[in-house]
Amino acid sequence: MSQKPEDFFKNIISHCKEYGYIFPSSEIYDGLSAVYDYGQYGAELKKNLREYWWKAMVQMHENIVGIDAAIFMHPTTWKASGHVDAFNDPLIDNKDSKKRYRADVLIEEHVAKIEDKINKEVEKAAKRFENFDAAMFKSTNARVKEYQDKIDNINTRFKTALNENNLAEVKQIIVDCEIVCPISGSRNWTDVRQFNLMFSTSMGSVAEEGNLIYLRPETAQGIFVNYLNVQKTGRMKIPFGIAQTGKAFRNEIVARQFIFRMREFEQMEMQFFVKPGTEMQWYEYWKTARLKWHNSLGLGNDNYRYHDHLKLAHYANAACDIEFKFPFGFKELEGIHSRTDFDLKQHEQYSGKKLQYFDPEENKSYVPYVVETSVGLDRLFLSILSAGYKEEPLEGGDTRTVLSLPPALAPIKCAIFPLVKKDGLPELAEKIVKELRMDHNVIMDEKDTVGKRYRRQDAIGTPYCITVDHQSLEDQTVTIRDRDTMKQDRVKIADLSKILDEKVSWKSLLKHLA
RNA sequence: GCGGAAGUAGCUCAAUUGGUAGAGCUCCAGCCUUCCAAGCUGGAGGUUGCGGGUUCGAGACCCGUCUUCCGCUCCA
Numbered sequence: 001m002s003q004k005p006e007d008f009f010k011n012i013i014s015h016c017k018e019y020g021y022i023f024p025s026s027e028i029y030d031g032l033s034a035v036y037d038y039g040q041y042g043a044e045l046k047k048n049l050r051e052y053w054w055k056a057m058v059q060m061h062e063n064i065v066g067i068d069a070a071i072f073m074h075p076t077t078w079k080a081s082g083h084v085d086a087f088n089d090p091l092i093d094n095k096d097s098k099k100r101y102r103a104d105v106l107i108e109e110h111v112a113k114i115e116d117k118i119n120k121e122v123e124k125a126a127k128r129f130e131n132f133d134a135a136m137f138k139s140t141n142a143r144v145k146e147y148q149d150k151i152d153n154i155n156t157r158f159k160t161a162l163n164e165n166n167l168a169e170v171k172q173i174i175v176d177c178e179i180v181c182p183i184s185g186s187r188n189w190t191d192v193r194q195f196n197l198m199f200s201t202s203m204g205s206v207a208e209e210g211n212l213i214y215l216r217p218e219t220a221q222g223i224f225v226n227y228l229n230v231q232k233t234g235r236m237k238i239p240f241g242i243a244q245t246g247k248a249f250r251n252e253i254v255a256r257q258f259i260f261r262m263r264e265f266e267q268m269e270m271q272f273f274v275k276p277g278t279e280m281q282w283y284e285y286w287k288t289a290r291l292k293w294h295n296s297l298g299l300g301n302d303n304y305r306y307h308d309h310l311k312l313a314h315y316a317n318a319a320c321d322i323e324f325k326f327p328f329g330f331k332e333l334e335g336i337h338s339r340t341d342f343d344l345k346q347h348e349q350y351s352g353k354k355l356q357y358f359d360p361e362e363n364k365s366y367v368p369y370v371v372e373t374s375v376g377l378d379r380l381f382l383s384i385l386s387a388g389y390k391e392e393p394l395e396g397g398d399t400r401t402v403l404s405l406p407p408a409l410a411p412i413k414c415a416i417f418p419l420v421k422k423d424g425l426p427e428l429a430e431k432i433v434k435e436l437r438m439d440h441n442v443i444m445d446e447k448d449t450v451g452k453r454y455r456r457q458d459a460i461g462t463p464y465c466i467t468v469d470h471q472s473l474e475d476q477t478v479t480i481r482d483r484d485t486m487k488q489d490r491v492k493i494a495d496l497s498k499i500l501d502e503k504v505s506w507k508s509l510l511k512h513l514a
Numbered sequence: 515g516c517g518g519a520a521g522u523a524g525c526u527c528a529a530u531u532g533g534u535a536g537a538g539c540u541c542c543a544g545c546c547u548u549c550c551a552a553g554c555u556g557g558a559g560g561u562u563g564c565g566g567g568u569u570c571g572a573g574a575c576c577c578g579u580c581u582u583c584c585g586c587u588c589c590a
Contacts, residue, residue, distance in 0.1 A: 027581095252588080261589080398550090450550070453550090
């Protein structure tokens with residue numbers, strides 16, 4: 001394939017829309033930026049991915065249980081987690097360099113520069129005088145006092161402006177201080193805008209300040225606030241994990257690349273509670289375990305790599321991503337973070353409740369450390385599609401479009417075709433459909449030539465096609481065709497159920513994890 | 515948010531200097547039927563992303579707006 005990567009990506013997006021995988025949200029109203037809906041096949045694939053993750057996490061680990069916390073949480077949750085502060089940035093753009101800065105950082109840097117000047121004055125003076133008293137010098141030297149007044153003035157104004165949420169004043173400070181863009185050197189600034197990455201709404205009928213609540217920007221906090229409930233009612237012993245899947249919401253400044261970065265997205269995460277001091281070995285354990293899980297999907301182990309974080313978030317003492325080779329390059333698919341006891345300690349402080357675990361082996365109580373694995377379901381979905389979407393050249397110059405989805409995850413497991421629409425073949429096909437339908441998502445198709453029907457199923461990723469022909473009437477056998485190899489086997493109708501069970505079972509994936 | 519490109523049927527795309535919106539595939543009904551998509555007949559599907567403007571007349575020109583893609587930027 002000599003296609004450009006961006007064309008390839010565009011084709012995937014088109015394919016998703018054409019075959020009922022993903023539609024732009026509210027498309028008849030021109031869509032909503034960075035919001036997408038899953039269609040009839042997309043919903044199935046997404047559900048299957050979620051189920052495989054859940055089985056691998058909860059069903060396969062006796063010390064991991066799952067919960068389903070609400071999207072709405074007490075507002076103090078987000079103060080404790082640090083999101084209220086960390087997700088609130090006043091931003092400003094320089095119109096000439098097109099660079100964006102945090103307004104507070106610009107002002108702080110400006111203040112730091114003035115402080116440097118003071119320090120230089122002090123240094124100079126120190127060289128001139130013996131028995132130099134720096135404090136005395138600072139409080140008496142006119143030039144230093146002038147600088148110090150400036151700093152105090154700026155800080156006071158800035159503090160007031162932030163408290164009053166007065167963004168115009170923040171800009172005025174930047175203008176008054178004659179702060180220039182480090183790149184362009186110009187003072188051609190846009191207005192200051194507040195970017196709050198959390199969506200907010202109000203609870204109750206009266207929209208008052210006190211009723212402001214947020215749509216959760218991550219699902220993790222729902223686990224942290226429930227960890228003792230689960231530990232006590234489930235009689236969990238450390239180390240143990242709590243898993244959860246659910247929607248989270250972030251008001252991204254720029255949300256792009258199809259379903260890779262959406263404003264509403266679904267996370268699948270597991271918080272693993274461990275004894276302090278053992279967190280690094282569990283961090284390594286989950287790094288390995290999660291990569292193994294991804295590899296079990298069979299998309300190609302070369303498509304994954306680790307990316308260790310050098311700059312760590314405020315809550316973490318180690319962090320890495322599992323990246324996937326998307327059509328637009330290696331990008332984060334899953335994060336594995338050693339979150340320490342930061343979150344639980346914060347919640348202890350803000351709630352005033354003890355969140356300690358009594359360790360019977362040690363005979364003492366402590367706040368556990370947490371190792372987190374968090375994968376984006378939508379990104380996972382995209383990884384499956386990017387690796388599975390193929391435009392395959394065939395003999396005779398033809399190409400076929402095929403979605404090579406892992407069979408256990410495919411929306412439709414099997415399609416049943418009567419070779420022709422007469423001689424009792426449709427009736428026999430119907431009978432097979434009714435039998436297989438009890439266990440699997442199957443469909444029947446009798447329109448158009450059989451070759452065309454194969455191609456239709458290839459395009460939606462159906463792994464198997466069963467064709468009922470004239471021989472079927474005589475000896476009760478049918479052909480079963482494999483999507484990827486296009487090879488056919490003749491098998492007994494009576495064996496179909498068993499054959500299909502084996503090919504598309506969860507076991508076919510889960511066995512790779514053992 | 516900035517810059518570039520684009521938006522016409524479900525999909526891929528046409529439509530001369532502004533002059534009747536079209537094709538192929540798809541879809542539906544029927545005929546035929548030979549195991550890897552393009553056999554025959556008929557049919558459905560469009561306020562050309564949306565809103566203004568210029569014009570006798572706009573898919574095309576102008577303004578605004580929305581969405582998407584690419585590059586910057588951002589990503590606790």
